[in-house]
Amino acid sequence: MVKLGIQVKCSLDNVTNLRPADPEDFGWCFTLKCPQCMEEHNKDVFISKSETCDIQGSRGTANFVMSCSFCKKHSSVDILENNAVYHLSDSEKFKTLMVADFRGIEPVAFKADGEWKCSSESSSKLFDIPDGAEMAKEGWYEYDEDAGCEVSVTEFETKIVKLK
Template sequence: MPKLALQISAQLTNVQKLRPATDDAALMMRVKCSSCHEEHKKEVSFSPLDEVDVQGGKGKANFVMSCQFCKRPASANFETPTAKAPLYQPYDGPDFATLCVLEFRGMEPVGFVFEHTTWRAVSEAGAAFAELEFEDGEWTDYDEKGGCEVSVMEVEARWVRA
């Protein structure tokens, strides 16, 4: 089954690293059925901590659903993290870079929603911003340690084969 990498891109100002706030952070996505190509009506949440039985006793997955239109089963799994490849890789801009890798069965991602995930950033001066949230794809703050503005603007996401 296809492994797809979620890649992000953003314009960083005085920020050197951006990633989800915790290793168990849930990601919100829009998905569609691989069989009938019907897009799911709501955004769905994928958490690396969730373990759900796959229909038919075929193991476990981080996310399981059935298509609302054709009723076919679908599942997704985060790639197992290693010492060299953590679950969420920090983004340091400016080009697209892989945030995480998931394996999809019976569904395809069609979008990613930044606003529903809590993020963590580190400024160039080393100040940590532990629980930032995007508003309309943007985040700004002030770095007391560095005495400058910090921001993440123009966030984008795309899915590519891993």
Template sequence: MLSLILSAELSGVTDLRPKDTEDEPYFFTFKVQCTSCRETHPNWVSFNRFEQHEIPGSRGEANFVWKCKLCQRTHSASILTSPKAYEADDKRKGQKIIDIECRGLEFTEFKPDGDWEAKGIESSTPFTGIDLLEGEWYDYDEKAGDEVAIKEISWELGRA
């Protein structure tokens, strides 16, 4: 099992999470590596937690099914939980966003493309369409009368 862990400095906002509903699923984007031959797929791969794909030669299904071009083995991964919100914390410690069950593959890098959302700590103002690709985000909370920010963003893929 693999966990996607986020660390960030949140100023004026909390409950940072990917916008992820059945109508508008969040596509998690990763670099993937075969654990059998260690071949890394040259492109980014994306999948969401709502789509299920049949695993060839099996009765099972998974969110992501991949056949390694080098060793020809079929591997799969499934997101086990809905994304957890990243809470504002002075210590800037890593918090788990999702857990992924991986079979025969390993995700080596995460790219936060897609929309994220958060809310104002004091005002509960919803902030949507947050883009984390640049590694930081700034806005203004009209109700609180103050700037809000997400900075020092880092991602880690760790064994759960």
């Protein structure tokens, strides 16, 4: 079992509780490669905790199953944890938001595609961030009318780390 964690680091200004909009149905977006033949999959893949597939030649299931288009090696990914939330106190520090078991496949990159949410630090207002990829690339900026202040998520970075 190769447990890998998806870590996020960003700067939060007047917001907290940054997270995927729907953790169970969120499609974690990866660029993958086969460690056997080193072939990189030609399309990004989305892996969701709510989806399960049968693993070929096994009685088990995983959240994502594929066969390398080049060497035909079978691989799977199973999301083990995906309920972490990035708080204001985590700002500018890496924090693991998702842990998965990668078998026979390597993630090359994680992309923050999809819908995200956060909440105001100064009021009860919730914010929807409809385009996580844009947030990661350009930052996300809004105004909290209830608290009378600007809110933002900037300097978004990700990394994939091996866990014990």
